[in-house]
Amino acid sequence: EVQLVESGGGLVKPGGSLRLSCAASGFTFSNAWMSWVRQAPGKGLEWVGRIKSKTDGGTTDYAAPVKGRFTISRDDSKNTLYLQMNSLKTEDTAVYYCTTISYYYDSSDAFDIWGQGTMVTVSS
Amino acid sequence: SYELTQPPSVSVSPGQTARITCSGDALPKQYAYWYQQKPGQAPVLVIYKDSERPSGIPERFSGSSSGTTVTLTISGVQAEDEADYYCQSADSSGTYMFGGGTKLTVL
Numbered sequence: 001e002v003q004l005v006e007s008g009g010g011l012v013k014p015g016g017s018l019r020l021s022c023a024a025s026g027f028t029f030s031n032a033w034m035s036w037v038r039q040a041p042g043k044g045l046e047w048v049g050r051i052k053s054k055t056d057g058g059t060t061d062y063a064a065p066v067k068g069r070f071t072i073s074r075d076d077s078k079n080t081l082y083l084q085m086n087s088l089k090t091e092d093t094a095v096y097y098c099t100t101i102s103y104y105y106d107s108s109d110a111f112d113i114w115g116q117g118t119m120v121t122v123s124s
Numbered sequence: 125s126y127e128l129t130q131p132p133s134v135s136v137s138p139g140q141t142a143r144i145t146c147s148g149d150a151l152p153k154q155y156a157y158w159y160q161q162k163p164g165q166a167p168v169l170v171i172y173k174d175s176e177r178p179s180g181i182p183e184r185f186s187g188s189s190s191g192t193t194v195t196l197t198i199s200g201v202q203a204e205d206e207a208d209y210y211c212q213s214a215d216s217s218g219t220y221m222f223g224g225g226t227k228l229t230v231l
Binding site for chain 1: 154155157159161166167168169172173176178208210212213214217218219220221222223224225
């Protein structure tokens with residue numbers, strides 16, 4: 001079964017750090033471009049950032065609100081995606097989803113496999 | 125990056141056709157994607173590359189594109205289609221964006 005399972009969410013104070021993990025199974029993780037998408041309570045979806053497969057260079061891109069504070073990495077030996085979040089702000093409070101990009105639908109920008117999400121709350 | 129604009133809400137009676145639009149200046153050059161999200165659940169891809177339907181998505185879901193506007197059409201709406209719908213696209217610099225979302229209410 002194709003699956004993405006996020007973990008690591010929780011309550012953190014403003015200015016603090018947190019690392020999220022996303023465990024992948026049921027597909028060839030090393031071939032996948034991966035992304036993080038977040039959703040603040042009662043709000044819409046917001047793209048956070050992306051990491052390409054190592055075959056395609058393994059480079060990262062980030063949305064403006066998180067650039068310089070968040071870092072996406074991957075460990076293909078563990079089939080795991082990470083999101084290191086530093087200098088957290090109250091506006092980073094959201095459910096964080098990990099997704100594949102265009103795994104099933106080649107040459108597209110579709111977020112086609114989603115995890116169930118993990119909640120991050122930034123509050124004093 | 126650019127913005128995608130959706131109507132906040134659309135209402136339709138069961139069996140009727142729902143149309144949800146998404147506008148953006150780059151849409152003539154970039155594909156659009158549509159996601160359905162029900163309360164407490166992760167989003168699900170329902171349309172990719174403007175008009176392609178993933179396997180397992182009912183045929184009543186279709187997509188189209190015209191100029192700077194893409195449209196998600198749900199024909200013969202069912203009660204189970206009540207959800208939030210988001211359009212999404214990307215630009216050539218590797219940035220992705222979502223529309224603000226449209227709440228579909230089945231009356």
